[in-house]
Amino acid sequence: MITFLVAILTLVLGYFIYGKFIERFFGADDSIETPAIRLKDDVDFIVMPTWKMFTIQFLNIAGLGPIFGAILGAMYGPIAYIWIVFGCIFMGATHDYFSGMLSIRNSGSSFPEIVGKYLGTGFQNFLRIFTILLLVLVGVAFVTGPAGLLKDLTGGGFYFWLYGIFTYYLVATLLPINKIIGKIYPIFGAALLIMAVTIAGTMIFKSIDGSLHMNEINFSQLKNLHSNPGQNILYPMMFIVISCGAISGFHSTQSPMMARCMKKESYGRPVFFGAMIAEGIVAIIWATAAMNFFGDTHSLNETITSGHNPAWVVNEICNTWLGKIGAIFAIIGVIACPITTGDTAFRSARLTIADMLNIKQVSIRSRLLVSLPLFAVGFSLSQLEFSTIWKYLGLANQILSMIMLWTGAMYLAKKNKFHYVLSLPASFMTAICFTYLLVAPIKNGGLNINTQYGILIGILIALVAFSLFQLSIKKKYKTQKLRI
Template identity: 75%
Template sequence: MITFLSAIAALILGYFVYGKFIEKFFGADNSIKTPAIRLEDGVDFIPMPRWKMFTIQFLNIAGLGPIFGAILGAMYGPVAYIWIVVGCIFMGAVHDYFSGMLSIRNDGASLPEIVGKYLGMVSKVILAMITFALLIMVGVAFVTGPAGLLKDLTGGGLHYWLYGIFAYYLIATLLPINKIIGKIYPLFGAALLIMAFSIAGVMIYNGFNGSFHLNELSVDQLKNMHINPTQNILYPMMFIVISCGAISGFHSTQSPMMARCMRKESYGRPVFFGAMIAEGIVAIIWATAAMNYFGTASDLNATIASGHNPAWVVNEICNSWLGQVGAIFAIVGVIACPITTGDTAFRSARLMIADFFKLEQKSLKSRLIVSVPLFVLGFILSQLSFGTIWKFLGLFNQLLSMVMLWTAAMYLAEKKKNHFIMSLPATFMTAVCATFIMVAPNTNGGLEMDTTIGYTIGILIACLVFTWFLIAAQRRNKKQTIFKFSKI
């Protein structure tokens, strides 16, 4: 109980202390007119209330990520607590805040446009390809999963559910953001939070009355407790598996959506930083529930190894602890939440393509021209197996977070601020991604090298990228100085 409550307390404290510091460090200024005010178009640039943006942002970045990822991460044992708490406060929340605020400062620009401005055209093109691939994979992954579950529940054909979900995606992507997303998503976001807090309440209540004992984090448990440790290496694989609860590049593709709806820059901390902290809390709750419902992390491993998946775990825990109400929340969580994440992924893809090719999106015709090819491609990819799509999703996700961190670091270097707040996390995520490629099993998209060699190469690549960053930042500042003097 101490570990669980301490982790949640640390995340809340992180929002009020470190979040406030980051807001002041960035220089949020309400006197600056935001894109929502200056560029309002009735489609994507529409001012919204702060509470509504928080719930939409939370649902967009969360979905099933902090639930399924936390359950799979809990298989590594209580060491997952450390990554979720430290990663969420000092990496994920800051990553989300900067991706949103830099979008606000650049007319609501999508991620590739921001990266291109601070890291150059080559980085912009490469990042655009990675982002597009990630968004399509998220959209496809979050249509095939719910479609399969709906088929099992109703006995209907899989293709009919795929057609139905894709039709909804197209409508939600084309309509102004305040028509469906602005009206329905806050309800789903609230449902996701209520489900998590209800699970937390059951654990706390039963823990204090002595009928339920939560395992505590101790020195002897700071190890890999996965049932198959040789194929699921603690570092770096846990840092890829637990992404949404700690740091996730996908979030940087969603932040510009709310950046186009923000009335004041001061809303950035509750909407961007705050939504990520809320997601970290949800991840802690589900990691704790998964580790303790079956007994221990080892018992969770045995359950998953017996053929059950995270969706079954969610359904089992909700039904057992919350009864019929829990069953409803489980359905919302396992079916509705991934669908809502999938459609915002496609919407973000539309905005990204429009920004990249400078295509106006106020008219329905223009939105159709961009959207229809996206959904045709998405439907073709939906014919692939869920496992094939999911295998590369985690790596692409964290590669994207790495690039966003380096972009924010370059912005700080350009402003002559302490870039280490972002460049050190960026270096760490570079090491994680490079090491994953080297040592992860072939089935997960890695090269399956010897860990000693793989770790060495991963660290070396991270050091080289950090060195490149320092040189590039210095050159960039020199060019800016020369440009300023030439204007004088």
Template identity: 70%
Template sequence: MITFLSSIAALVLGFFLYGKFVERFFGASDERTTPAVRVNNGVDYVPMPTWKVFTIEFLNIAGLGPIFGAILGAMYGPIAYLWIVLGCIFMGAVHDYFSGMLSVRSNGASIPEIVGKYLGPGFQNFMRIFSLLLLIFVGVAFVSGPAGLLANLTAGGLEIWLYSIFAYYLIATLLPINKIIGRIYPAFGAALLIMALGIAGAMIYYGITGDLVIHELQLSSFRNWHHNPTENLLFPMMFIVISCGALSGFHSTQAPMMARCIRKESHGRHVFYGAMIAEGVVAIIWATAAMNFFGNAGNLNETMMVDGQNPAWVVNEISRSWLGPVGAVFAVIGVIACPITTGDTAFRSARLTIADVFKFDQSSIYKRLIISIPLFAVGFVLSRLEFATIWKYLGLSNQVLAVVVLWTGAMYLAKVKKSHWMLSLPATFMTIVCAAYLLVAPVKTGGLFLDPFWGTSAGVLVGVGSMGFFLFSIRKFRR
């Protein structure tokens, strides 16, 4: 239990200590007027209370990520603790903070426009296409997944649930952000946190009574516990599987929505850095629960392999067993409602991204429909694909997006003549991870399945080369 409690404490301290350092280093100042106050068009630019913006941001970036990703990451063993804690504090939360605050400083611009501002038009056009595709795939994944679960629970038709969720998505995408998202998302965000805290409380209780053995992170656990380690290499695959609980590029597409809603720059640490820390806490809780509910990480693997179960089943089993009927309700919220609330903000972000590209004003519902109808038509066509087919392309794409945003933040720091290492070192590390994954991961998960040694070595060369190119590019800013 020491590892579990220490991990939670480290994340909380990370918010107060490193988060404050990042905020001061960035130079947040309440003397600057935020876009929410300056524009305030009543649709996408709407000043809202900090607690509400925080819960919306948390729900936007969370959904199933810190639950399913943490459970799948737990299959690699207790070493997942290190990636979640260190990745969240020094990479993920910093990534989210810079994504949001650079958007605040750029009048609430979408992430492709921010990338273009600091990395040039080539990266901007790449990001416009790449991030838009990622947002659509996330939206589609969070339509087909919940629709399938609802169809199984209600014995209803899949088509009916698909149409129903898409209809809700369209309404939530079109209406002003404070009408649906601003009203119901805080409640769902709170439910997701309460669910995680309930699981944490149950673990602590059963650990104290001796009914549950919570294993510690020890030197002997520094190995790959996965039942198929040949295809599921600890490095780099765990760093892709556990994304939302440690570092996720998808978050950078959501941050601009809240950048248009915060009242003061000082609120950015609570909203952007804080929401990521909260997600890390949720990930730690679920990774610990998954590793110990079945005995240890090895037994988790055996259960998942022999019984052919998935993370949704694990959530349901743990919630019902430890929290009873209340847990069953929270399980439904966790695996159905929360993904839906992530999916609709993905489509909303896609609308805003397209609007930013074409400088298309979104103040009238007619203009929002012009973008939304074709967008949802494409989404509906893609929803006919198998969920597994959609999902396997999201992991690597998600972290590639994070890499570009980290390099963007590093370039911003170089241009304002500040030390860039806070972002350039994480960017280099994640460049290595993504390049290695592309080379060594199995073909069915988006890789080339090359020899692990040579593939990883090539990934290291790509990462080091990227750092070298970056240092060469910023030499003019040092004069």
């Protein structure tokens, strides 16, 4: 229990200490008029209360990510704690804060447009296609899963639920953000937090009364405890599997939505940094629950490799520990949360396309112009088998985080600030992404080359990227001096 409580406390302190440092370091300034006020259109640009933005942002970036990812990550053992805690504070929360604040400073621009400004049109054009594809795939994946679960629960037809969810997605994407998302999301966001807190409280209570033995982290466990370590390499695969609880590029596609609703820049810390810390806490809770509910990490591995998936684990833990209330939480977790992630993915795709083509989104006609083709593509893709494509989404997610970190680092460099706050995490994620691409088994989205060579090449690529970044800074600095 000590490991669990120390991990939670460290995340909380990370918000108050490092979060405050990042806020001051960035230079949040309430005297600057935000896009929500300056560009108000009562559709996407509209002022919202801070508490509501926090719950919406939390639900947008979380969904099932910090639950399923943490459960799968727990299969590697207690070493997952280190990545979740320190990755969340020094990388994930900082990544989310900069993605949101840079959007505010650039009129609520979507992620590819921000990247284009700081890294150039080449990255911008790549990210436009890459981001839209990722968002559509995320949206589609979170249609078919809930539709299948609803079919099993109700006995209704799969396509009945598929059409119903797609219809909801379209309506939620078209309507002003305060009509559905602003009203429903805070409820589901609060439910997701309450579920995690309830699970945490249950573990603590059971640990105190002796009915649950909570394993503590120790040096002997700081290794890969996965039942199939040859196919599930600790470095870099754990850093891809646990993304939403530590750092996730998908968040950079979601932050601009709240950036368009923020009244003051000082609200950025609780909304962007704070929501990510909350997600890290949820990930710690579920990683701990998964490792201890079945006895230990080895038992968790046996359970999942025997044919049970994370959704089954969530349902089993909730029903066993929380009874009927747990069953309700489980339904919210495995059905409602994916749906709320899917509709914001489509909404983000609409905003990204609109920004790219410079199509104003004030009228319903202009929103339909962008949304209908988008949903036509999404519906077509929903008819395909996504088991293979989904393997690549974890890698694609972290590639986005890598690019966002380099973008933030370039912003800091242009402001003559200490860019290492972001350039070092960016270098680390560059090594992770390229190493994964090289050494992961082909069925998991990699090339499956020799592990040692792949790790070495990944590190070399990261060093080259860092060197090119430094050269780019020096080149821009010399150009500025010549102009002066």
